[in-house]
Each structure stands twice: as structure tokens, then as C-alpha cells.
Amino acid sequence: MTDALRLERVSFAYGDVTALAEVSFALGPGERAALLGRNGAGKSTLVRLVTGLRRPAAGSIWVEDWDTRDRPPEQLARRVGSMFQYADQQLFARTVRDDVSFGPRALGFAAPEVQQRVGRALAALGLEAHAAHHPYDLPPAFRKLAALAGALALEPRLLVLDEPTAGLDRALRARVASALLERAAAGAALLVVTHDLAFAAETLERALVLDRGRLACDEPLAGLLAAPPRLEPLGLAPPAVAALSRALGLPGAPVREADAARALARVAAGRRAPLD
Amino acid sequence: MTRLHPFTLLALAAALVALAWLLPAPWGAAGTLAVAAVLALFSGAGLTPGASPGSTGTGMSPGWRPGLVVLRTAVVTAAPFWLFLFILHDVSTTVALGLRITTMVASVVWLVAVLAPARLVEAMVAAGWRAGTAYLFAATLSAVPVLKARAQRIVEAQRCRGLSPRGGLGPRVRALRALALPLILSALHEVDERALALESRGLVPGARRTPLAPPPDRGAERAVRWALVALCVAALVWRLA
Amino acid sequence: MTRLSLEHVSFWYPATDTPALADVSLEVAGGEVVALVGAVGAGASTLLLVAADLAPRVVGGRLEGAVDFRGRGNGEGGRGIVLPTPWTQVSGMAFTVWDEVAFGPANLGWPREQITRHVDRALARLDIAALRAREPATLSGGELQRVIIAGILAMDPALVLFDEPTAELDPAGARMLWRLVRSLAAEGKAVIVATSDLDALPDVADRVVWLEQGRAKKIGPPALLAEDALCAAGLGTAVAVVWRAGGLPRPYPLTVDDAVRLWRHR
Numbered sequence: 001m002t003d004a005l006r007l008e009r010v011s012f013a014y015g016d017v018t019a020l021a022e023v024s025f026a027l028g029p030g031e032r033a034a035l036l037g038r039n040g041a042g043k044s045t046l047v048r049l050v051t052g053l054r055r056p057a058a059g060s061i062w063v064e065d066w067d068t069r070d071r072p073p074e075q076l077a078r079r080v081g082s083m084f085q086y087a088d089q090q091l092f093a094r095t096v097r098d099d100v101s102f103g104p105r106a107l108g109f110a111a112p113e114v115q116q117r118v119g120r121a122l123a124a125l126g127l128e129a130h131a132a133h134h135p136y137d138l139p140p141a142f143r144k145l146a147a148l149a150g151a152l153a154l155e156p157r158l159l160v161l162d163e164p165t166a167g168l169d170r171a172l173r174a175r176v177a178s179a180l181l182e183r184a185a186a187g188a189a190l191l192v193v194t195h196d197l198a199f200a201a202e203t204l205e206r207a208l209v210l211d212r213g214r215l216a217c218d219e220p221l222a223g224l225l226a227a228p229p230r231l232e233p234l235g236l237a238p239p240a241v242a243a244l245s246r247a248l249g250l251p252g253a254p255v256r257e258a259d260a261a262r263a264l265a266r267v268a269a270g271r272r273a274p275l276d
Numbered sequence: 277m278t279r280l281h282p283f284t285l286l287a288l289a290a291a292l293v294a295l296a297w298l299l300p301a302p303w304g305a306a307g308t309l310a311v312a313a314v315l316a317l318f319s320g321a322g323l324t325p326g327a328s329p330g331s332t333g334t335g336m337s338p339g340w341r342p343g344l345v346v347l348r349t350a351v352v353t354a355a356p357f358w359l360f361l362f363i364l365h366d367v368s369t370t371v372a373l374g375l376r377i378t379t380m381v382a383s384v385v386w387l388v389a390v391l392a393p394a395r396l397v398e399a400m401v402a403a404g405w406r407a408g409t410a411y412l413f414a415a416t417l418s419a420v421p422v423l424k425a426r427a428q429r430i431v432e433a434q435r436c437r438g439l440s441p442r443g444g445l446g447p448r449v450r451a452l453r454a455l456a457l458p459l460i461l462s463a464l465h466e467v468d469e470r471a472l473a474l475e476s477r478g479l480v481p482g483a484r485r486t487p488l489a490p491p492p493d494r495g496a497e498r499a500v501r502w503a504l505v506a507l508c509v510a511a512l513v514w515r516l517a
Numbered sequence: 518m519t520r521l522s523l524e525h526v527s528f529w530y531p532a533t534d535t536p537a538l539a540d541v542s543l544e545v546a547g548g549e550v551v552a553l554v555g556a557v558g559a560g561a562s563t564l565l566l567v568a569a570d571l572a573p574r575v576v577g578g579r580l581e582g583a584v585d586f587r588g589r590g591n592g593e594g595g596r597g598i599v600l601p602t603p604w605t606q607v608s609g610m611a612f613t614v615w616d617e618v619a620f621g622p623a624n625l626g627w628p629r630e631q632i633t634r635h636v637d638r639a640l641a642r643l644d645i646a647a648l649r650a651r652e653p654a655t656l657s658g659g660e661l662q663r664v665i666i667a668g669i670l671a672m673d674p675a676l677v678l679f680d681e682p683t684a685e686l687d688p689a690g691a692r693m694l695w696r697l698v699r700s701l702a703a704e705g706k707a708v709i710v711a712t713s714d715l716d717a718l719p720d721v722a723d724r725v726v727w728l729e730q731g732r733a734k735k736i737g738p739p740a741l742l743a744e745d746a747l748c749a750a751g752l753g754t755a756v757a758v759v760w761r762a763g764g765l766p767r768p769y770p771l772t773v774d775d776a777v778r779l780w781r782h783r
Contacts, residue, residue, distance in 0.1 A: 014655075039659030039687045051436050077438040085658045085685075086604055089426070090433035092458030103437035136465045140601055141557040150437060163658075166684040167601060169557045169713045170751035195687050198716075198755060237688035240716045240755035243773045248780055257755065261762035268765055268783075394610045407624055411610065418609060425654075466605065468576075472566075473606040475575050476599075478592045478624035478672055486623045486632060488616060 002064045004029050004158045004189035005050065010059035012045055019045040021213045022059065027189040029157065032180070034200040034221055035193045037210035038235035043193040044085055046210070047162050050191065052076040063158060078107060081151035082160045087144045091135040096127060096146045099135055103154045121153035124179035141168050145176070152179060159183060162193045177203040198239040201225055201255040209234050226253040277319055278390050282399040284497045288315070289387040291504040296379035298511040301372030309375050312382035316350060317343040319389045346389045350382040357381075393418040395491050402490035407483040411474070426466075427459050519547035519588055519675040519707045521568055526582035527731075528567055533578075537563040539731040540582070545707045547675065550698055552718050553711040554742070554752050555728035561711035562601065564728070565678045568709060569598040588675045592625045597674030601681045603665040607653055614656070614664050615640070615649040621672040632671075639671035642700075644693055658685040666694070670701075677701055679710040683717075695721045715742055716754050719772050727752060743771040 006026040012019045020042045027033055035043050048054045049061060052073040061068040063079050081103075084090060093099035100121055104114040122128050125145045130138060135146050148164055159180070165173045173196070180203055184190055191208075194200050200207075200221060207224045209217035211234055217224065224230060225242040238246070242255045250263040277285075296308040319342060357377045361370040393414035400410035431441060434454060441451040521544070528538040538560050545551050545568075553561040566572035573580050588595050600606050611617035618639055622632040640646045643663040648656070653664060662685040669677070679698070683691040695717050702708050702723075712718070718725060719739045727735040727747060741747055743757035745767060753761065756776050757769040770776035 037687075039685075039690060040657045044657065053432055053436070072440070072442070073432070073435040074438050074440040077436055080436075082436045084433070086429070089429050089462070089604075092430050092434065092454070092462070094457075094461070102434070102439070106434070106438035106440075136462070139558055139562065147433075154437065163685070167681045167713065169555075170715075172557055195691070197688070235687055235689050237692065240773060241759060244756050244759060244776055247773050247777050257759050257762060260759045261764075264759060264763035264765065268763065392612070394612055394616070397610055414610060422609065469600075469602065469605040471575055472571055473600060474608075475571060476569065476597065476606065477608060477621040477668060479608075480624075483624045484626040486626050486629060488619055488623050488629070488632070 003027060003062065004031070004064060005191065006062040008060050008062070010046075010049065010056045010061055012042075012049060012054065012057050014045075018213050020049070020056075020210075023210070023213075023215045024059075025208055025215060025218055027158070027191060029187045029189055030184050031206060032184050032190040032204040033192070033206040033208050034204040035191055035208050035210065036195075036197075036200070036234070036236060037216075041210040041235070042213040043210055044162055047082065047084065047160050047191075047193060050158075050160050051080055051082045074106070077103065077154060077156075079157045080160060081154040081156035081158070083147050083151045083162060083164060085162045087147035087162075087164075090147050091143060091150075094134055095132050096135055096138070096149070097122070097131040099146060100127075100131075100149045100153050103150055107154070117153045117155060120155075121149040124152060124175075124182060125149050126175050141172055144168065145172065148176065148179070152183065155183075155186075156188060158189045158191065160191045163195065164192060165194065165196045165199045173199050197225060197236065198241065201239055201241065202257065209236070211235070222253070222255045225255045277315075278392065280390075281491050281493045281497050282391055282396040283403075283493070284501055285387060285391045286396075287501040287504050289383040291508055292383045293380050294508045295511055296376045298508065298515055300515075302368075302375055305372065305375035305379055309379045309382065312350075312379050312386060313347060316346040316382055316386045316389070319343050319346045319386055342389070346385055347382075350378070350385040353385065354378040354381040388417060388420050391417060397485075398487050398490050399493075401485045402487040407479060407485035408481055410485075411479060423459065423463060426462060427455060430455055430458055430462070519705070520586075521545045521676055521707060521709075522583075522585045523564075523567070524583040524585070526567060526580065526584060528563055528572055528581075529579045530563075530572075531577040536731050538567060541728075541731070541733045542582075543726060543733060543736065545676070545709055547705045547707045548702050549723050550702045550708045550710065550721055551724045551726060552722035552739075553709065553726050553728055554713075554715060554718070554747075556751065559728040560731040561728055562680050563731070565598060565680050565709060565711055568676070569596050569678050571598065586676065592621060592672040592674060593627070594673065594675050596676045596678065597621075597669040597672055598678040599666050599669050599680060599682055601684065603662045603685065604658075606665045606668075607661065608668075611653055613649065614645065614651050614653060617653045617664055618668045618671050621668050625672060635671045635673055636667075639667040642670065642697060643667040659687055659690055662686060663690065666697075674706070676707045676709070679708070679712070681712060682710065683712065683714050691717065715752060716756075718742060719754065740771055743769040743775075745769075 003026040007024050009022045009024050011021050037043055049056055052068045052071055055069055063076060091099050093102055097118060101114050101118045104117045122131055127145055127149055130142055135143055164176050180190055192204060204221055207217060207219055207221040216234060225238055228238045231238055241257055241260050245253050245260050252263060254260040254263050292308045292312050296305045358374045361374050397410045397414045401407060439451060439454060440447050523541055523543045526538055526541045527536045529536050553564060555561050566576060572578060608617060608620040611620060619632055619636045622635055640649055643666055645663045648660060683694050686694060698708055698721055722739050725739050725741045726733050735741060742754045747753050748757050748761045754771055756773055757771060760769040770779050
């Protein structure tokens, strides 16, 4: 099976400042990866490379069987849905619905198909009530969701997102998580830049950590989050749930809230039994 | 050139425009245009820093290239005027007006390229202007790079959602239309946010700003500015007489 | 002594009928960190704008009730607000990070040596002294957020208002920011912060204000974030939420340390 995304020794520099150095990894269809690291580690640069807005100085990036060097962003959009930093400045239509339908329309889908895709994207993020609003009349958090809906409506094979949950409350984060899980279940690969490790733990399964432009770590996310001593030097900190599991010694070291709650309930019941 | 005092740069641009209209056509305007073109060519590196984050620096290499870019921008901007003039007027009027308009365009494009708004604010504040007024003046000047950066972000977002800015005339026109309206709307919207942001940074009506690093104003430059004023006055007197 | 007091404050944005803030009363004194929590749109950002004297003065709209602030206007000894979109808050008038941070202090008309002192201190506090010569347009989102925060702190406000200050920051940056918030309070400044980083609040906030649809539903110590009602509203700390979801009895622990203590004493 072809990889949804494959990077082969990718390097990039701004002037003489190295942003990425020989980064290689591959994502299979439906795989959910978190791209982690400090501010300035090269995460946003990688997102721009994958979308074709920048070209690698060395190495190559493949989206399925397409070499991104041969494809302008508007062609890559058939396979890659993206959202960048400052998402709220990427909205350009007069209503949220128009904005979300921009992508499917630009890709040339027929009107009914556009409608359906827009409907699905808005529903996935619970944005129906805001569909007729002007994007700029919404609070920044909802603008972010609108930008994300624009990427979802492409129904791409690969979603590349830069900080999709920054500034979102718990309920909105949960919406984003379920929308992404839904896309992944449908076979889309996810590459999500995030500082929000709690969100990552709930939604993603694999950790790619950049450290000063190099891929310092590529392994299952849960395992990494359960090992605080390894997180510190990478500029990461364990989310509260992982810290709780560790402190209480919960079996299986769960990092997701639901798993931790279940483990907690089981252990509590077991402990209680002899006393009751 | 970018190290000249902002007032000197302003005076040069203003004098070129004034002389282009005052001096007899077509040679007067041809002369001012030649001067403007030479200025543009020598504008060198040091283009105004983009006022928006997200772009990754100007990264301009020193040497001729920036000058050529400035010159090209001026030519591209002036070209449509020539077309309209040619349709509306005879050849000699077209040449006379065209040279004058091109001088204006070239002078302004050059000025935008070499005059950093931040330096203008500093110079105006040092000269006793109120911070708000100086900022307004400079913001007008920096509107071009700001809009450019914003347009770039919108175009990038649109391309990543499948809109091609390339291809034949049809797609190009469509892409331009898709850009123009959101660009204007978002710029207008940003005015609200900017108002909040500037207030929060102490730019309130009547603020008396401390000049941080006022650009040095040499005596020679002041003399040049007066000479330019005198030149314009002399041209005016000569033409009226 | 710095003090902000809101008495029965309601606020309507221009051309709206539903108030964004409804009958909110709150007092914040120097030395105190007050956290605003609530769903997006619950009114936290609006409350900050009102506290900063930007709504309705700059935003427009209509205000009812009394807002009283003991201090000066904007900047020094007054109020400083860090907006949730740092990229709109840059002056656009600076070649370097140092100049960008100095933009506010210069507008206050301070003497130059005072500006230098405050700018250098703010850069050091935000851990961005190394960026001082960088061009603001080339910064990453997290770096820019630090620069803007430094730019506000360099104006030496007595009341500091933060709207989602950690949104663009990495975990180390967020930890630095929260330490900074505590140290601002220790200097006698009053701090109000709207944040969705609930797990940070037990260590940071003195009081928590739960906002819902513009109303202050509850005001109390951070322990509120372990109460059943807040957990149900999605405003509990992760530890409290897990405890509750696991069906364990109340009271829910607020932090990992609380959980360990409770666990041992079962």
C-alpha cells in the first residue's frame, strides 16, 4: 500500500538558518501523527513544505505517488487539506458556508457534491449555526474551526494542521478531536502540529518530535507521554492525565481521559472489594 | 540611500513630481523620469520590513536586483496609464502626460521602497509631531507591504484549497476576483482590531512619543531639501513669468 | 493600591440585543491573580476589554453599571491588555524586537533611559533577550506572542489583562508565562487572565470566575475547578474530570498531588 505521506531526507533553510535537517518519515493511510517540539523547532516549516507552498532545499516529499516538487499547492489540494498558523487570516468569503465551499468548488466538484461536503464538514465541527455568519463576526476560536472546516471539506487523503486547538475550550477541542478521528477512520492520514499534548493524547497515536530541525523522536505517542524524563529535554511536558496515571500507578499507563477513568474505576473497585 | 533622512527622501520624491508638471513637456518630464529611474535603480537593499508576521523576511540580496524590482513595479504600474492616454489623446499629449504620470508613479514606488515607515515616524516625532499623526502618515506608506503580505496569505490559503492563480487569462481573472474582495474586506476588518491593538500599546490621541533613535539629519541634507524647494519655486516662477 | 471594581456591569456590542456581559460584579486588587474560565463566547474576552477600558470606548457598544479603576489610564500604572491575536497587536513600525517592545513605552513619552531599563527587563522576563535584534516579521507565532507580552509589560501597567496568553506557546513557554503571572502579582500588580489551560490554574490563580453566557455564575478559589458543576460544564481540571468519569466519590481532587493524597487515604 502506498504511504499517504513520505519524507525522504528533507532539509530546508531560511537564508543561513537551518529550519529542517534530513527529516525522514512516512505516514500510512489513516495514521494519526502528532508533530511536536518547541517553538521554532521547524514544525510550521514542515507544514508549508508538505502543502507545496515551499520546496525542500534537499530531499523529497511524496504525497502518495506525487512528488511535491512537481505539483503546485493547488494540485496538491486534491490530496492534502491544510490549515496554518493564524488560521483566522485564511478566511476569505463573506459567510462561513461560502468559505468552506471554496475548496470543493475550486476543485471542480458539481454543486450537489459541494453541498454535501460542506454539510458534512460543518456538521463534523458543529458549525451549522454559524454557517450564515460572516467569519469576522465570530470569535477567534470559531474562525479557527471555520478554517478547519474548509480543509475538511476537501475530504483529503492527508490532513496537515498547525495548532488546530490553540485558544479552544474543552467542548470545541472535543469537536475537533471527533472530526479528525472521523476523517482518520475514513482513511485520511493526519499530521497535526500541536503544543496541546492533552488533545494529542486523546486524538493521535504517533509522536514525531522535531528538535532544532531534526527528527528527534518517532514512536507511539502514549509511550512517550508516559515517560516524563524523556519529555523534558524535548521541550515537552506530560499532560495531566499521563501524570495522574503515573503517580497512581494505573495499569497500562493510560494517557486518554476515558482510559484513565476506566482504569481508575477498575483499580478502585478492586481495592474496595476486600474492605467492603 | 535608505540611510538618508526620511524628510530628504520625501522632499526628493515631491520635488520630482512637482518638477515633472512644472517643467515644459516633454523634455522636463523626461528629465525627471530619468532621475526617478536612476533613483529607483539605486534603491538597493533595505526594503521596508513587512509589517506582518508569517512572512519570512524580505531576504533581498543587495546589489542590482532590488533596484530592478522597484523599476519593474513602476513600469508595470504606469503601463495602463499609457494605454488610456493613447486611446484618449494624440501622440504628443500622450507622451507629455505619460512621462509626467510615469514620473509620479516611479517616484512614489521608489519612495515606498526606500522610506521605512518606522524611520519616518521617528523623524516626525523628533520634529515635534504628535505620535498619532505620525503613525497615520507612516501607516499609509506601509499599507502597500502590509496589503501585500495579507494578499499573499490569502492567495496561499486559496491555492491550498485548489484555486490556481496560473494558467490562461480566464483562471487569472477568476483568481484576481477571488482575491480582491476578501483583501479589502479583511483589511477593513483589521482596522477595528488595529485600533484596539494600538490603544493597548499606548498610541492614544495626544500621545507625546519619545523618539527612540531619531534618524540623523545632517546639515548637507537640510541644504539639499531647501535647494529642492528653491528649485521648484524657481521653476514655478519661470513658468508663470 | 491598585484596584479594579466592576459593579453590576452589562455590556452590549454594537448592533446586538443580547448582552455579552450581564450583571457582572467583580473586585480585583493588586497582588491578586484572577482567572476567567468559561466556554468560548461566555464573555471572558469581553470582560477583559471592559476592564481595559477599551469597551465601549474603542469597541463601541453600550455599557451599564459601574467600572472603577484606581490607577492611571493606559500603560504606566494603568492597564495593559494582551489580546488573543498577537499578530494583530504588533506595531508594524519596528525593525527589531527591541524597538517593537519599546513601542509602547516610547508612546508614553518616558525618558529614554527609563525606556531602555524597562524594555531590557521585559525582554529578560520573557526569555527573549536573544531575539532583541531580530526583525519582528520573521518571528514564529510563539516568539511573537512573547514579544507582544513583553511590549505590554514594558509599559509597567498596574493591572495586566491576558487573553489566552499561552495559546501560541510551547509547554516550556507556557510554564514560563505562568511563573511570570505569579511574579507580577508578587510585585503588587493585579492580574486577570482568561484561559482554557485549566490545569495550570490551581498553581496560578487566587480566584476563579466561572462565566456562562455573560454572567459570573460562580466566583471562588481554584478548588471550584474540581466541583461537579464545573466538571459537567467542561471546566474541571483533567484530574477532576477523570475522577468524576471513573465514578469515584466526591470531593474530586484538583491536581495530581491531591489525587495521590486522596488515593492514599482511601
